[in-house]
Amino acid sequence: MTRLSPTEYLDHIRSESARFRAVLAGCDPAARVPACPDWDAADLLWHLGEVQWFWSQVIGRRPAAPREDDPRPDRPGDTAGLLAFFDESSGALVAALESADPTEPAWSWADEQRVGFTYRRQAHEALIHRLDAEQTAGTTTPLDARLAADGVAELMEVMYGGEPPAWGRFEPGVGQVDVRITDAGETIRVRPGTFVGTDPESGKAYDGPHLLVVPEPSGAAAATVAGTAADLDAWLWKRAGDAGVTWDGDEAARDGFLAAVIPPLD
Structure with missing residues (x-):
């Protein structure tokens, strides 16, 4: 119910990317990024530029998957070069998405193997890194409420959850939790x-906390976590504390939820 239209996602990619760029253009490139302390402002600018470049390539070459030996761009050595690279990458992503039907097949690392995945994921990528840029520069503006609400849903459905692949299984924990926006x-x-x-491909073993969305809930949840879309989205992305988040209900269900959302996301 939180999904935006492809046009709205694309508008957010444009606007959030433009704000991200404007903030970092006037920021000390050595300023630390609060949510990613290993990064400075220049690293953040390079990161989103490289991410948007990568997904422009994915959409441009759809439905083929990227290959390990595909050439990648070299990092520019100064802020002017980083800004130019970001402009080129961001423009290429928008152009690629504008020319693609969201229902077309396209590779992704998630279950959804369509262009629409990139529309949604890159809108949220730009939103959260815009917040990173503002926190780095010491000036923040509100998150768009509708996009943030969908960000909470994406975190539950994809980033911290999702149906296990055929080679894995989900072992339910104690109770269910309502995330109330x-x-x-x-x-x-x-x-x-x-x-x-x-x-089976990588040989990597998994055994850790996970969430599954309950598509047709019945009865009462064991616990409830509540907050505005912006407060929940920023908290779940570790870009804000939990001052705007409230809890009610069973502590064991709460602990299971918190265990699943503890891992940080870049």
């Missing part, structure tokens, strides 16, 4: 638990 009138119910399995 107060200003959007939306509630997303999730079941905390554990994802277990070994990826």
Whole structure:
């Protein structure tokens, strides 16, 4: 229920990227990024530029998957070069998405293998890194409430959750949790638990906290976490504390939820 239209996602990619660029253009390139302390402002500028370059390539070459030996851009050595690279990358991403139907097949690292995944994911990528840029520069502006509400949903559905692949399994934990987005009138119910399995391609074993969205909830949840879309989105992305987040209900269900959303996201 939180999804935006492809046109709206694309508008947000444009506007959030433009704000990100404007903030970092006037920021000390050595300023530390509060949410990513290993990065400075120049690293942040390079990161989003490289991300947008990568996804422009994915969409431009759809439906082929990227290859490990594909050439990648070299990092420019100064702020002017980084800004120029970002302008080129961001423009290429917007142009690629403008020329693609969201329903077309396209590679992604998630279950959704369509262009629409990149529309949504890159709108949220730009939003959160715009917030990073503003926090780095010491001046913040509000998050768009509708986009932030969808950001909370994406975190539950994709970033911290999702159906396990065929080689893995989900072991349910204690209770279910309602994630209540107060200003959007939306509630997303999730079941905390554990994802277990070994990826046959990489040989990597997984055994850790995970969330599954409950598509048709019935009865009351064991616990509820509530906040505005902006407060929840920034908190879940570790870009803000939990001052705007409230809890109610069973502590074991709460602990299971918190265990699943503890890992930081870049």
